[in-house]
Amino acid sequence: MNVDQPGIAWRDFQATPSDHRPALDGVRGIAILTVFLFDCLKMPSGGAMHFLLRKISTAGWTGVDLFFVLSGFLITGILIDSRRQPGYLSSFFIRRSLRIFPLYFLSLWVAFGILPQLCEFWPQARPVAAPMAELGVHQLWFWTYTQNWLFAFQGHWPTVNYLNHFWSLAVEEQFYLIWPFVVGWLSPRRLAWTCWGCVAIALGLRIGMWSLGMPSVALYVTTLTRMDSLCLGALFAMGMRSPVWYPRLTRWVVPAILALALLIVGVDQVWPLLQTETCGAQTIGHLLLGGLFGSFVFLAASLRPQQWTARLLSQRWLTLPGQFSYAMYVIHRPIYKLLLMWDWSFFPEAWRPLVIFVATLFATLAAAGLTWKFIEKQFLLLKTYFPRPDARHLAPPSSMEAVLADSNLAKS
Numbered sequence: 352m353n354v355d356q357p358g359i360a361w362r363d364f365q366a367t368p369s370d371h372r373p374a375l376d377g378v379r380g381i382a383i384l385t386v387f388l389f390d391c392l393k394m395p396s397g398g399a400m401h402f403l404l405r406k407i408s409t410a411g412w413t414g415v416d417l418f419f420v421l422s423g424f425l426i427t428g429i430l431i432d433s434r435r436q437p438g439y440l441s442s443f444f445i446r447r448s449l450r451i452f453p454l455y456f457l458s459l460w461v462a463f464g465i466l467p468q469l470c471e472f473w474p475q476a477r478p479v480a481a482p483m484a485e486l487g488v489h490q491l492w493f494w495t496y497t498q499n500w501l502f503a504f505q506g507h508w509p510t511v512n513y514l515n516h517f518w519s520l521a522v523e524e525q526f527y528l529i530w531p532f533v534v535g536w537l538s539p540r541r542l543a544w545t546c547w548g549c550v551a552i553a554l555g556l557r558i559g560m561w562s563l564g565m566p567s568v569a570l571y572v573t574t575l576t577r578m579d580s581l582c583l584g585a586l587f588a589m590g591m592r593s594p595v596w597y598p599r600l601t602r603w604v605v606p607a608i609l610a611l612a613l614l615i616v617g618v619d620q621v622w623p624l625l626q627t628e629t630c631g632a633q634t635i636g637h638l639l640l641g642g643l644f645g646s647f648v649f650l651a652a653s654l655r656p657q658q659w660t661a662r663l664l665s666q667r668w669l670t671l672p673g674q675f676s677y678a679m680y681v682i683h684r685p686i687y688k689l690l691l692m693w694d695w696s697f698f699p700e701a702w703r704p705l706v707i708f709v710a711t712l713f714a715t716l717a718a719a720g721l722t723w724k725f726i727e728k729q730f731l732l733l734k735t736y737f738p739r740p741d742a743r744h745l746a747p748p749s750s751m752e753a754v755l756a757d758s759n760l761a762k763s
Contacts, residue, residue: 385414423584
């Protein structure tokens with residue numbers, strides 16, 4: 352979408368969509384549960400139920416694409432709402448650091464500092480000593496949020512896969528470092544064109560790299576090949592705030608979701624799009640998923656609380672994992688690896704992976720709840736000393752309310 356129209360400037364954009372919306376917590380919940388299915392549910396061959404669970408779990412990698420789109424949507428919205436206000440950059444970087452750094456760096460400290468010491472005194476932990484020592488050789492990449500480039504340069508996933516999922520955290524951190532300057536410097540028209548340019552570049556790079564036979568992991572983890580999801584989220588954030596594009600998007604977002612979902616499922620039957628690191632997924636797949644998830648995030652953000660879809664997305668079984676999604680993502684794989692070391696032989700072999708999955712989910716939820724209460728929440732309280740700049744006075748006082756009142760979505 353080109354959000355720039357004659358006479359439309361940043362001052363015409365409405366700032367209220369960055370307010371907290373429970374439905375978006377539900378979207379986060381869907382994203383983290385989808386990732387869990389991919390990482391922690393390894394169903395064997397069997398009957399129809401096994402086939403269905405295996406089919407769903409193997410498509411769970413798409414949860415990362417949803418996280419990327421959601422990050423692009425939320426971060427761009429925050430930046431637009433506070434653009435050219437005093438403390439625009441300092442507030443953003445400090446608030447982001449308080450949100451993501453404490454748990455991330457604590458995890459690295461445990462992995463590379465505490466765990467090797469623990470292995471010397473706790474015999475049960477010694478089986479992980481050698482793998483962690485092997486991983487620790489490359490720990491500088493993790494400390495500097497560049498591990499995704501390490502995986503790309505190596506051309507394969509690390510054999511010690513306890514922290515493989517941290518690649519997406521590196522992509523998002525690199526996005527956070529650059530995007531505030533892009534949004535702060537560009538006009539709406541130039542920002543929209545920049546987003547579309549990044550989408551085209553990411554798609555072109557993936558197609559070119561695949562054609563050259565480059566390792567699939569390099570296409571999957573580098574920031575340049577995955578920035579289309581982030582930028583599509585950014586475009587929907589602009590549309591959310593545009594008095595021109597908001598009513599258009601609300602009219603077409605539901606048909607777009609249905610059409611894209613049917614297209615993805617249909618194409619997947621003849622050219623796999625939902626299997627990770629296939630040609631279809633690595634080329635056009637991420638783009639189609641970005642469009643689908645961007646439409647879905649926009650829909651969730653534009654819903655009114657009384658609408659049934661908003662109430663569905665606001666169910667506690669979705670919003671609770673959504674609230675804890677960051678901690679759950681960081682710690683879920685080590686917990687899963689730990690539980691795999693236990694003796695599960697007293698469960699039927701056919702259903703043992705499902706039991707382990709459920710155990711991992713509840714254990715991770717419990718651990719994430721503790722980290723939220725004693726670590727994340729305590730640092731988030733410090734945000735009160737670094738308030739987000741408020742740019743709402745730049746928007747026409749009733750533009751978004753008028754759009755909401757007239758949109759088909761608001762009436763549904």
